[in-house]
Amino acid sequence: MSAAPDLHGHAVPMRTFAPGDEVDAVVIGTGASGAPLLARLAQAGLKVVALEAGPFYVPTRDFATDERAQSYLFWNDERLSAGADPIGFGRNNSGCGVGGSTLHFTAYTPRPQPDDFHLRTEFGVGQDWPIGYEDLEPYFDELETFLGVSGPNPYPWGPPRKSSYPLPPLPLNPAARSMQKAYAALSSSYYQEEVGWRAAYANRGFCQAGCSLGAKASMDQTFIPLALHHGAEVRAECFVRGFEQDASRRITGAIYRRTASPNPMRQRCRRVFLCTGAVETPRLLLIMELANSSGQVGRNFMAHVGVQVWGQLEAETRPYQGIPGGLISEDTHRPKDADFTRGYLLQSLGVMPVRYISQYTRATGTWGPVLKDHMAGYNRVIGINVLGECLPSERNYLELSDEKDAQGLPKPRIHFTAGQNERLMRELWALAGAEAVWAYGRST
Amino acid sequence: MDSYQSIRARLQSDRVTKATREALLRRLEAPPVRAPRFFSPQELKLLGAVCARLIPDSGFADIAGQIDSRLAEGKTDGWRYAALPPDGEAYKQGLDRINRFALEHCKKPFIKLRSKQQDEVLHRARAEGCDSQHFFEDLLAEAIEVYYSHPLAQAEIGYEGFADAHGWFLEKGSPPREQF
Numbered sequence: 001m002s003a004a005p006d007l008h009g010h011a012v013p014m015r016t017f018a019p020g021d022e023v024d025a026v027v028i029g030t031g032a033s034g035a036p037l038l039a040r041l042a043q044a045g046l047k048v049v050a051l052e053a054g055p056f057y058v059p060t061r062d063f064a065t066d067e068r069a070q071s072y073l074f075w076n077d078e079r080l081s082a083g084a085d086p087i088g089f090g091r092n093n094s095g096c097g098v099g100g101s102t103l104h105f106t107a108y109t110p111r112p113q114p115d116d117f118h119l120r121t122e123f124g125v126g127q128d129w130p131i132g133y134e135d136l137e138p139y140f141d142e143l144e145t146f147l148g149v150s151g152p153n154p155y156p157w158g159p160p161r162k163s164s165y166p167l168p169p170l171p172l173n174p175a176a177r178s179m180q181k182a183y184a185a186l187s188s189s190y191y192q193e194e195v196g197w198r199a200a201y202a203n204r205g206f207c208q209a210g211c212s213l214g215a216k217a218s219m220d221q222t223f224i225p226l227a228l229h230h231g232a233e234v235r236a237e238c239f240v241r242g243f244e245q246d247a248s249r250r251i252t253g254a255i256y257r258r259t260a261s262p263n264p265m266r267q268r269c270r271r272v273f274l275c276t277g278a279v280e281t282p283r284l285l286l287i288m289e290l291a292n293s294s295g296q297v298g299r300n301f302m303a304h305v306g307v308q309v310w311g312q313l314e315a316e317t318r319p320y321q322g323i324p325g326g327l328i329s330e331d332t333h334r335p336k337d338a339d340f341t342r343g344y345l346l347q348s349l350g351v352m353p354v355r356y357i358s359q360y361t362r363a364t365g366t367w368g369p370v371l372k373d374h375m376a377g378y379n380r381v382i383g384i385n386v387l388g389e390c391l392p393s394e395r396n397y398l399e400l401s402d403e404k405d406a407q408g409l410p411k412p413r414i415h416f417t418a419g420q421n422e423r424l425m426r427e428l429w430a431l432a433g434a435e436a437v438w439a440y441g442r443s444t
Numbered sequence: 445m446d447s448y449q450s451i452r453a454r455l456q457s458d459r460v461t462k463a464t465r466e467a468l469l470r471r472l473e474a475p476p477v478r479a480p481r482f483f484s485p486q487e488l489k490l491l492g493a494v495c496a497r498l499i500p501d502s503g504f505a506d507i508a509g510q511i512d513s514r515l516a517e518g519k520t521d522g523w524r525y526a527a528l529p530p531d532g533e534a535y536k537q538g539l540d541r542i543n544r545f546a547l548e549h550c551k552k553p554f555i556k557l558r559s560k561q562q563d564e565v566l567h568r569a570r571a572e573g574c575d576s577q578h579f580f581e582d583l584l585a586e587a588i589e590v591y592y593s594h595p596l597a598q599a600e601i602g603y604e605g606f607a608d609a610h611g612w613f614l615e616k617g618s619p620p621r622e623q624f
Contacts, residue, residue: 062463065608068593069467074522082526090522202611212461212608318619320605321612353603354592361584365570367498368563375592378601403530406518413526 004098004228007199007214007221009058015231019267023047026254026269028240028284031100034275035219035227036143042230049267050227051238051256054097057220063212067354070209073097073104077405079279083396084417087303091208091355094277098236099220101277106207107216108325109149110345111140113158113333119391123341125421126391137162147217148190148198157330166190170201170323195225205320205350238265241409242288243272257407278302282398283412298398301414305388305422308349308359308440312377319350319381326350340421341391349383356381363440390422448472451595454624459607468606472595477509481516482532488512490539493555495587497562505594507587511535525578538579542569 003011017023024046027038034050041048057063064070075094081087095101114133119126141163143149151165167190190198199215207216214221224234237259244253244266253268274281282298285291327348334343357375360366366374390396395417400410451472455465480488492508499507515532528534546554546565554565570580591597598606607622 064463064467065461065606066464066467066593068471068589069463071521076520076522078520078530079523080526081523086525088523090520093522204608204611206605206608212463213611316619318605318612320603321619353598353601353605354589357592358585358589361588362581365581365584367566367584369500371498371588372500372600375601378603401526 002233004224004234005056005058006225007058008060012225012228014228014233016233017047017049017267019265021047022268022270023049024269025049025271025273026051026267027273027275028254029053029100029275029277029280030098030219030224030234031095031275031277032102032105032219034100034273035102035223037273037275038232038234039223039227039230042227042232048227048232049269050232050234051240051254051267052098052100052234052236053239054095054236055259056098056234056236057103057210059210059212059214059220063210065204065206065209065212067206067209067352070104070206073210075101075280078411080401080403080411080413081416082413083415087414087416089279089414094279097220098224098234099218102216102218103210103220104208105216105218106324107211107218108347109144109147110328110330111158112136113330115334116342119342125341133159146192147222148192149217157333170203170326192222194229195222198222201323203322205322205324206352207324208355209352235267239407240284241407242284243290244268279398279412279414283400283410286398286400287409299394300392301396301398301416302390302392303396303416305390305418307386308383309386310349310351310356310360310381310383310438310440312380313382314380316379317350317382318379319356319383320352322350324350325385342388342421344386344388347385347387349385351381351383353378359440360438364438388422391419393417393419395419448596451599455595455606457607457624459609459622459624461609464606464608468595471593474506476506477512480509480512482512483508483515483536487536487539490543490554491535493562494539494542494566494583497559497566498584498587499591502587502591502597504596505591507590510590511586524582528578528582531582534579534582538569538583541572542566545569545572 002014002016004014006012025041025048027034027048027050030038030050030052038048038050071091073095074091075096076090079089081089091104093101095103097103112133115122117129117132120128145163145166148167149165150167150170152169153164155161155165189200192198198221199213201215202213204213211218228234238256240254240256241264242255243251244255246252251272253266254272255264255266257264274284276284278301285297291297325347329346332343332346356378360374361371396415398412398414401413403411405411455468455472483491488508491511495502495507515535520531524531529537542565543554545568546552546557549565549568550557550561554562557565604622612619
């Protein structure tokens, strides 16, 4: 037995395996896909080890309310962004640490709607999914309850829900401070079977810099404790760089390197689950020349298409307070008379100061005294985000570059160019925001 | 503008968590970089002069020194435009281009020019071409991120988000000022 830290740094017992033990499965990555899988496998009584490139963090001790200090939560190994609309990675995508990108996600978990699964049938573009909403519905129900998702009941869009959101919507404009204090104390902590009491939210809008309260259902506070409880091992600070294969090329082990150690290690295993996101997963498969008889690994890279429209009010808003994407609307899920495929989702936005001004300079190129004049209005900022998905395209893909990273592995190069559909969506959104101060369009 | 002492006192109040206090005090009290580890002393000076035009009155944040430290430590923010060379090389080439513009059009090195001429050179260097625009975009974004990460710059705009110990209670109307 070993130990892993909890939210407050107290030791939680953790079963461990020797690298020479043949475990049933190695799960690579502990984010939104790896952590739930790890827990399920452990619950089924299997011997499982997760290998995670980043360390365990203790949010209440380690996480500063400061963007720059928290940049270690991002996947900072360099990716090369090519194409007509290069994607900004780093703070926008993968994460590093037990919990993966959920350490810096914005705690935002809307469901897809049934028609999202049948795009080809509805519009003649893209592909239909081989599964439907009804196949996934039980999992949505289970996950929302397990994570403790906040939301209105009934939810105004999509088919009626079989299960309600377990927590009420987070406060937007509460009538009185006294009422809200009572409200927060009464209803925001959440008890999780085999995980324990989870912390209440305190309107700290720093989700994207890590939640020091542990209050946003990130994997390190939810599925990882569950997995540990059921006997999984999470081996942190282990960067997987390849696999060991037998004569018939079947994988028999994962090869990894511990942070600051030059020697490669090996964990023997019968199965491997690669749960490292849309960039690292195809990258490792391409490096290892695995699972690519179709030639499709890394192809049809898809992003979220978004436009943020920002303005400044007369009254103070303190945009770092409250959950950034506090209010959503799906009224535009399938807008009438649209000349593009599908629709989009609207989201109100708060923002941390450094992210705000960094996007502003990238979008407008402003510098000099005017730049500081603009930022003087930071405390009065409000924003709205238009969020859509893109269609698969042959032009958008990931390949290995000739440039090597610090570990000697080829850096990935990702090509992304918005298609006609994405352009039409963006044009419409930009028009909608014509009276606002400025707009920022970038795929993430 | 709030003074160094009053910011320091705020950061040391019990309104601020330990992790946040330590990160911000370290930044507030960091001595400026005198001996660059990545740039040559001339390049550091030039970068400092450029940043002073991009963000006026930003000397206290030692933007050029912070960029030098990052590059010396080989850190990146996780991506770069594929059209640009690695960050360090892009900086050296970009700075060289700015200086060559100054010599070509004003017959003096950039740091010897008057502010107005420096601004003209920067406008021109930015308009030069696609790669140079990406460089300018990256430089400006990094400079402004370093600047507004500094507690004194945050005080300039009335930002108080570092007072994180108790969370915030949203209520109708404008949020109240923090009581330090």
